[in-house]
Amino acid sequence: MSWRSILVVWRKEFLENLRDRRTVWAALFFGPLLGPVLFAGMMNFAMSRDEAVQNDPLSIAVAHGERAPNLLRFLNSRGIDIEHHAYDDAAARNAVSTKRHKLVLLVPEDYARRLRDAEPASLFLYVDQSVQLTGRDATRRVRDTLEDYGRGIAQGRLILRGVSPVALAPLVTQTVDVSTPVSRAALVLGLLSYFVILAMLMGGLNLAIDSTAGERERGSLEALLTTPLERAHILYGKILATCTYMLLSLVLTVTACAITSQFIGFERQGMSANLGPGAMLAIVCCVAPLIPAGAGLMTIVASFTRSFREAQSYVSIVIMIPALPLAFVNLLELQRTLPLMAVPSLSQHFLMTSVLRGEWPTATEVVLSVGTSLLLGAALAWIAGRLYEREAILG
Amino acid sequence: MIEARGLGKSFGAVRAVHEVSFVAADGRITALLGPNGAGKSTTLRMLCTVLRPDTGAALIDGAIVADDPLAARRHIGVLSHSSGLYPHLTARENIAYFGELHGMTRHASRARADELLGRLELGDCADRRAKGFSQGQKLKTALARALVHEPRNLVLDEPTNGLDVMAVRSLRKLLVELRDAGHCILFSTHVMQEVSALCDDVVVIARGTVVARGAPEALRASTGLAGLEDAFVQLIGSAGSA
Numbered sequence: 001m002s003w004r005s006i007l008v009v010w011r012k013e014f015l016e017n018l019r020d021r022r023t024v025w026a027a028l029f030f031g032p033l034l035g036p037v038l039f040a041g042m043m044n045f046a047m048s049r050d051e052a053v054q055n056d057p058l059s060i061a062v063a064h065g066e067r068a069p070n071l072l073r074f075l076n077s078r079g080i081d082i083e084h085h086a087y088d089d090a091a092a093r094n095a096v097s098t099k100r101h102k103l104v105l106l107v108p109e110d111y112a113r114r115l116r117d118a119e120p121a122s123l124f125l126y127v128d129q130s131v132q133l134t135g136r137d138a139t140r141r142v143r144d145t146l147e148d149y150g151r152g153i154a155q156g157r158l159i160l161r162g163v164s165p166v167a168l169a170p171l172v173t174q175t176v177d178v179s180t181p182v183s184r185a186a187l188v189l190g191l192l193s194y195f196v197i198l199a200m201l202m203g204g205l206n207l208a209i210d211s212t213a214g215e216r217e218r219g220s221l222e223a224l225l226t227t228p229l230e231r232a233h234i235l236y237g238k239i240l241a242t243c244t245y246m247l248l249s250l251v252l253t254v255t256a257c258a259i260t261s262q263f264i265g266f267e268r269q270g271m272s273a274n275l276g277p278g279a280m281l282a283i284v285c286c287v288a289p290l291i292p293a294g295a296g297l298m299t300i301v302a303s304f305t306r307s308f309r310e311a312q313s314y315v316s317i318v319i320m321i322p323a324l325p326l327a328f329v330n331l332l333e334l335q336r337t338l339p340l341m342a343v344p345s346l347s348q349h350f351l352m353t354s355v356l357r358g359e360w361p362t363a364t365e366v367v368l369s370v371g372t373s374l375l376l377g378a379a380l381a382w383i384a385g386r387l388y389e390r391e392a393i394l395g
Numbered sequence: 396m397i398e399a400r401g402l403g404k405s406f407g408a409v410r411a412v413h414e415v416s417f418v419a420a421d422g423r424i425t426a427l428l429g430p431n432g433a434g435k436s437t438t439l440r441m442l443c444t445v446l447r448p449d450t451g452a453a454l455i456d457g458a459i460v461a462d463d464p465l466a467a468r469r470h471i472g473v474l475s476h477s478s479g480l481y482p483h484l485t486a487r488e489n490i491a492y493f494g495e496l497h498g499m500t501r502h503a504s505r506a507r508a509d510e511l512l513g514r515l516e517l518g519d520c521a522d523r524r525a526k527g528f529s530q531g532q533k534l535k536t537a538l539a540r541a542l543v544h545e546p547r548n549l550v551l552d553e554p555t556n557g558l559d560v561m562a563v564r565s566l567r568k569l570l571v572e573l574r575d576a577g578h579c580i581l582f583s584t585h586v587m588q589e590v591s592a593l594c595d596d597v598v599v600i601a602r603g604t605v606v607a608r609g610a611p612e613a614l615r616a617s618t619g620l621a622g623l624e625d626a627f628v629q630l631i632g633s634a635g636s637a
Contacts, residue, residue: 008495012484019483019524219477223540226443226473227496228465391446 005229009237014244017207027203027245032252035195040260047264058138061101063087068107074149080142089124096126102138103127118157181272182358192356193349194326196253196287201294201319203249204242205312208298211238212388213311221394231393232385235299239381242295250287254280274358286351286361289370292377293344294322299384303393325349341365344373396421397442397471397548397581401451404437411437414451415605417598419581421547424574426590427583429600430631435583436476436552438600442581443473443550455548469497472541474551478533480525486536487512487521490543497544504543511539515569531562538569549573551582555589567593587624601631 017023059081065072072082085104087095092104106124114121123146127139155165212235215221224234258275301318305311325346328334336350347369354361387393397419404412412434419425427435440446442453444464453460460467480489487508494504512521515535520528525536534554541549555563570593574580584590590597591611599607599614607614607630611623618626 005496005498008492012481012488012492015488016481016483218479218482219475220479220481222440222445222475223473223479223493223537224496225445226468226471226475227493228468228498229496230465394440394445 002230002233005233006237006240009229009234010240010244013207013211013238013241017210017241017245020206020210023206023210023245026206027249028252031199031202031249032256035199035253036192036256036260039192039195039257040264043264057081058141059083060103060105060138060142061085061087061095063092063104063106064109065107067109067111071107071146071149074152075145078145078148080145092124092126096128099128099131103142105142115153180358182274182356185272185274185356192257193352194323196250196257196283196352197290197326197345197348198319198323199253200246200250200287200291201298201322204246204291204295204298205315205319207238207242207245208295209302209308209311209315211235211242212299212303212393213305214308216306216394217308225394231388235385235388236381239292239295239299239384242299243291246291246295247288250291251284254283254287274356279355282355282360283352286355286366286369287348289373289377290322290344290348293373293380294319294377296377296380296384297321300380300387303384303387336365338365338368341368342372344369344376347373396454396456396579397425397550398454398457399438399442399451400454402438402441402448402453403450404441404446404448410603412441412603415600415603416451417605417608419548419579419596421579422574422577423595424570424580424582424593425596425598426594427581427598427600428585428587428590428627429583430585433600434603435585435600437603439550439552439581439583443471444468469544470546471548471550472544472546474534474537474541474549474554476552476556478537480528480533480536480540482526483524485520485522485524486517486528486532486539489525489536490539493540494543499544507543508539511542515539516565530557531559531565534558534562534566538566547577548579549581551580553583553585555584555586587627591623599627599630606630 017027057079060075061083062072062075063085064087065082065084075082083101085091085095087104087106089106092106095101095104104126106126108122108124111121111123125139125142125146129136129139154168158165158168215224225231227234258280261275297318298315301315302311305314322345325343326349329346329349334340334346336354341347341350347365351361351366351369399415399417402412402415403410415434415438417425427438429435437446441448442455442460444453444460444467447461455467455470458467480486481492484492487505490508490511491501491504494507495501497504499507509521512518515538517532517535517539520532520536525533528536538551538554541551554566558566570580570582574595582589594611597608597611597614598605607617609617614630615623615626618629620626620629
């Protein structure tokens with residue numbers, strides 16, 4: 001192995017791509033910044049919406065509220081404002097479907113009589129379930145309030161008949177939440193591992209393509225292959241340069257995450273983010289061993305294609321592969337186990353999440369994750385090197 | 396010295412080159428003349444170790460290149476079909492990079508690059524990025540890159556493609572200088588004027604095989620035709636009907 005020639009190729013690729021605006025923007029700006037900023041924006045929006053739904057006064061339209069004055073007083077006491085209307089069934093449907101009101105509560109004519117006679121009394125809540133999450137949240141809040149009101153009436157009836165209301169509640173389940181503010185935040189930040197791994201791969205995308213398909217398209221490959229270097233060594237130098245950009249991209253992405261997480265209102269939700277300098281360093285160290293595998297994979301795919309553009313379209317799809325296991329984590333609700341630590345990209349997700357939760361992974365887990373990822377990277381780099389030795393590489 | 400001994404190469408069912416033999420001697424300029432698709436580039440690629448021949452052997456200075464391709468590459472400079480410079484590197488960096496790939500130190504390859512830049516009158520391009528170079532500047536830079544390790548043998552694949560008259564003239568001047576310094580120069584072309592203006596020997600190749608070889612004068616004499624172009628057309632035509 002000639003390390004000197006590998007380093008010569010590495011230095012040239014590193015320098016050349018640093019001067020390529022396209023690579024620099026994708027690897028060192030868009031990838032690392034766009035994900036975390038978008039994520040923080042989305043989270044902030046979702047959280048402030050949640051708070052708004054819980055605390056803001058809700059206003060609903062009530063048709064024929066004069067038939068249920070006690071109910072209206074109860075709704076009022078729970079912070080729900082009433083707008084009075086005299087809709088019948090058709091008018092209520094119309095009012096909701098034309099979006100004049102989000103919710104219409106209709107009190108039927110026989111409501112008071114049925115309530116008096118202790119028969120089940122119907123109430124009609126008109127809602128368009130196809131619009132917006134906010135509509136559904138409002139519906140749930142109104143339904144919960146109505147159930148509370150009904151429960152109060154039921155308890156009153158039991159007491160009148162000399163039965164303790166306790167008889168109706170044979171089970172009382174108390175939920176004891178053992179989560180900490182840090183682990184609650186990790187649930188949200190867990191999504192970040194997807195962004196981090198994807199941004200890291202994107203950091204090497206241009207270079208992986210440039211070193212194979214790009215070099216051939218420019219016509220510089222033939223001259224390069226007439227230098228007294230093993231072809232595989234030339235490619236190892238290029239893969240090393242790809243790895244360098246991916247590492248830069250990773251460090252920048254994690255830093256950007258740490259900074260933007262300051263702007264997510266975790267404290268308002270009783271969470272706090274474990275993203276100090278120590279955790280950042282640990283995350284970089286956990287995820288970095290995946291870099292050679294990603295670089296090798298992208299290089300192999302790019303070396304099969306005939307042009308820069310073709311390579312770009314294939315590689316953009318292929319970088320989804322390392323992100324796939326992360327989708328399964330949520331779908332299958334996978335838990336962190338030792339065998340799963342042998343799956344590259346999945347193990348990085350688990351390590352990263354556990355750091356975010358403030359629990360340090362065991363040495364065995366780290367060794368297994370780092371070992372399997374590096375092994376896969378070495379295997380892919382070797383395959384890429386062999387592919388480069390084919391004559392067909394000239395196209 | 397560059398020698399082809401019965402070279403043959405197929406790509407799938409297509410027989411690109413078949414039984415190609417010739418010698419390009421030191422201190423002479425040899426042209427590989429043939430129409431498009433005759434197998435010129437494939438032959439050159441085998442000679443400069445980029446492709447492995449199916450049959451026969453390529454020799455550089457008497458050594459079979461397939462036995463030790465890395466050693467053979469130290470003794471040839473190659474100017475491929477397209478100049479293929481790195482657009483984000485300057486002329487000096489493009490040249491010095493190949494010097495380092497040939498095992499020179501960083502310092503030595505920079506010094507050699509400066510020397511070549513001066514010799515090829517590329518001084519004003521030295522610190523400019525190759526992205527905006529003219530065809531002539533690109534070709535000269537690529538030629539300097541091919542010469543960076545001072546090879547005895549030089550292989551050029553259609554070097555005058557896309558060049559204006561002035562650039563062609565300065566290229567010819569340079570090749571003559573290199574020949575007079577004892578280098579072996581082999582280039583492919585389909586342009587007749589190149590051959591008559593420059594070459595000591597001609598190898599005519601058509602349909603993947605050698606149809607004639609010798610000095611330009613000798614070829615004219617053998618076909619009994621006054622013009623080299625007529626001689627060329629007749630030689631290729633006879634290969635076509637064969």
